Amino acid sequence: MRKRYIAFRVESDRSFKREEVVRAIVSSALAMFGEARVAEANMMVLDFDEDEQQGFVVCSHLSVADIIASLSLVSEISGERVHIRTLGTSGTVKALKRKFLNRKRHFINAESTVKFKGKEFVVVRESGECCDALPRDEELINRLKLRKMRFIGVTKSDLRGEEDAADT
Amino acid sequence: MFIDLRVHSLNSSGVDSPARLLREAASLGIKLGLCDGVAYDNALSGIEIKAESKRAMIRALRKSWRRFDYVVVHGGEAKINRAATRDTRVDILAHPYLGRRDSGVDVVVARQAAENGVAIEVDLWSIISAKGIARVRQLQKVHRILLLSRKYGFDIVVTSGAKSRYELRGSKEAEAILTSIGFSQSEARRAIEEVPMEILEKKRLAKQELSRGVRLVED
Numbered sequence: 001m002r003k004r005y006i007a008f009r010v011e012s013d014r015s016f017k018r019e020e021v022v023r024a025i026v027s028s029a030l031a032m033f034g035e036a037r038v039a040e041a042n043m044m045v046l047d048f049d050e051d052e053q054q055g056f057v058v059c060s061h062l063s064v065a066d067i068i069a070s071l072s073l074v075s076e077i078s079g080e081r082v083h084i085r086t087l088g089t090s091g092t093v094k095a096l097k098r099k100f101l102n103r104k105r106h107f108i109n110a111e112s113t114v115k116f117k118g119k120e121f122v123v124v125r126e127s128g129e130c131c132d133a134l135p136r137d138e139e140l141i142n143r144l145k146l147r148k149m150r151f152i153g154v155t156k157s158d159l160r161g162e163e164d165a166a167d168t
Numbered sequence: 169m170f171i172d173l174r175v176h177s178l179n180s181s182g183v184d185s186p187a188r189l190l191r192e193a194a195s196l197g198i199k200l201g202l203c204d205g206v207a208y209d210n211a212l213s214g215i216e217i218k219a220e221s222k223r224a225m226i227r228a229l230r231k232s233w234r235r236f237d238y239v240v241v242h243g244g245e246a247k248i249n250r251a252a253t254r255d256t257r258v259d260i261l262a263h264p265y266l267g268r269r270d271s272g273v274d275v276v277v278a279r280q281a282a283e284n285g286v287a288i289e290v291d292l293w294s295i296i297s298a299k300g301i302a303r304v305r306q307l308q309k310v311h312r313i314l315l316l317s318r319k320y321g322f323d324i325v326v327t328s329g330a331k332s333r334y335e336l337r338g339s340k341e342a343e344a345i346l347t348s349i350g351f352s353q354s355e356a357r358r359a360i361e362e363v364p365m366e367i368l369e370k371k372r373l374a375k376q377e378l379s380r381g382v383r384l385v386e387d
Contacts, residue, residue, distance in 0.1 A: 011333075011334060012334065031299070031300070031303075032348065033348075065343075065344040065347055065348060066344070066348055068340060068341060068344035069341075069344040069345045069347075069348040071341075072296070072337055072338075072341035072342075072344065072345060073295075073296050073345065075296045075297050075335075081332065081334045081335075082334060083333075083334040083335070083336070083337075085196070085338065085341075086338065086340060086341055116185075117178075129191065130188060130191060130192075140183070143181070143183055144183055147183055147331060147332050147335075149183060149332060149334070152178065152183045152184060152185075153183070153184035153185065153188040153189075153192070153332070153333045154184070154185045154187070154188055155185065155187040155188050155191060157187055158185045158187050158188070
C-alpha cells in the first residue's frame with residue numbers, strides 16, 4: 001500500500017489540545033464514511049503541534065480525497081467554530097514538512113481599543129495584516145455566539161479607516 | 169479555482185469585514201463573490217433577494233438586477249422556488265431546500281431552471297454544519313437535486329454559504345466533499361468553477377443589452 005501524508009492546520013479563535021483535534025478528526029471520518037471505509041483508508045493522525053496548531057494524517061493513496069473531505073467537514077471542536085485547513089499532500093514525511101509545515105502563522109497578542117464603522121472594538125490578536133477583535137455591541141456579540149465564535153475578523157486597512165471600496 | 173458566490177460579510181449577516189474575507193480567500197486560493205447587497209469596487213458583488221411573495225421578488229429584481237454582478241434569490245418556499253426559476257434575470261436560486269423536508273426542486277422547477285438558465289445552488293455549509301441524521305437528510309436533498317440536474321440539464325452551482333472566515337473552503341476541499349457525496353469529478357469541477365464563471369459572463373453580457381436580445385457590439 002502506498003501512503004500519503006496530508007498536512008493540516010487548525011484555524012480557530014482559540015488553540016486546541018492534541019486529543020481534542022484527534023478526536024474531532026476521527027469522529028468526523030467515522031460519521032461520514034463509517035468504520036469499514038476508515039479502516040480501508042488506514043487513516044491515522046500522526047502528529048499535532050499544539051504551538052503551531054498544525055499536524056498531519058497518514059492514509060492510503062486511494063483515499064486521499066475522502067480524508068480531505070473528512071478534515072474539512074469538521075465544523076467545531078469543543079463547541080468552538082474551526083476550519084481544519086488542508087495544507088497539502090505528499091508521499092513522504094520529509095517532503096511534507098519541507099513543503100507545507102514550514103510556514104508559521106504567529107499571532108501577536110495585542111490589546112488596543114479601536115473604532116471601526118463607528119463602533120468600538122478591542123483588538124485581541126493580530127497576524128500580519130489580519131486582526132481579530134472583540135466587539136462591544138450586543139448585536140455583533142449575538143451574531144458571533146450564533147456562529148460559535150469569539151472575535152470578528154478585520155484587517156489593518158479597515159482600522160486605518162480606508163473604506164472597503166463600497167460605493168453606497 | 170473555486171469561485172464562491174455566496175459569502176456574507178459584516179455588511180449583511182456575517183462576522184468579518186469584506187477586506188478580511190478577501191484576504192482569507194486569497195490565502196485559500198479561491199475567488200469570492202460578496203453577497204451583501206452592496207456594490208463593491210474591488211470584489212465581485214451580488215445581492216440575495218429575500219422575498220415573501222412573487223410580487224415582492226419581481227419588484228426587488230427590477231430595482232437591483234443591473235447594479236450587481238449576479239443576483240441570488242433566497243429559496244426555500246415552494247412559490248419562491250418556482251417564481252425564481254421562471255425569471256431569466258435571476259442567476260442563482262439559493263438553497264431551495266431550506267426549511268423543507270424535500271429538496272425544493274421538483275420537475276417543474278427543474279424544467280424552468282434549465283430553460284431560463286437559473287442555476288440551483290447547493291451550499292457546503294448546510295452539509296458541513298449538519299450532524300447525524302440531519303446530515304443524512306441534507307445529503308438526500310442534494311442527491312435528489314443532482315439526479316434531477318442530470319435528467320433535466322439545469323446547472324448546479326456550489327457555494328460555501330459562509331458567514332465567517334472559518335466557513336470558507338478551498339478548491340480541493342470543496343471538490344473532495346462533493347466527490348465524497350456522489351458528484352463525479354467533472355460535475356464537481358463544473359459546479360465550483362465553470363458554472364460560476366458562466367453566470368458572471370452571462371450577466372456581464374445581459375447588462376450590455378439595450379433591450380431584450382439587443383446588444384451594442386463594439387469593434
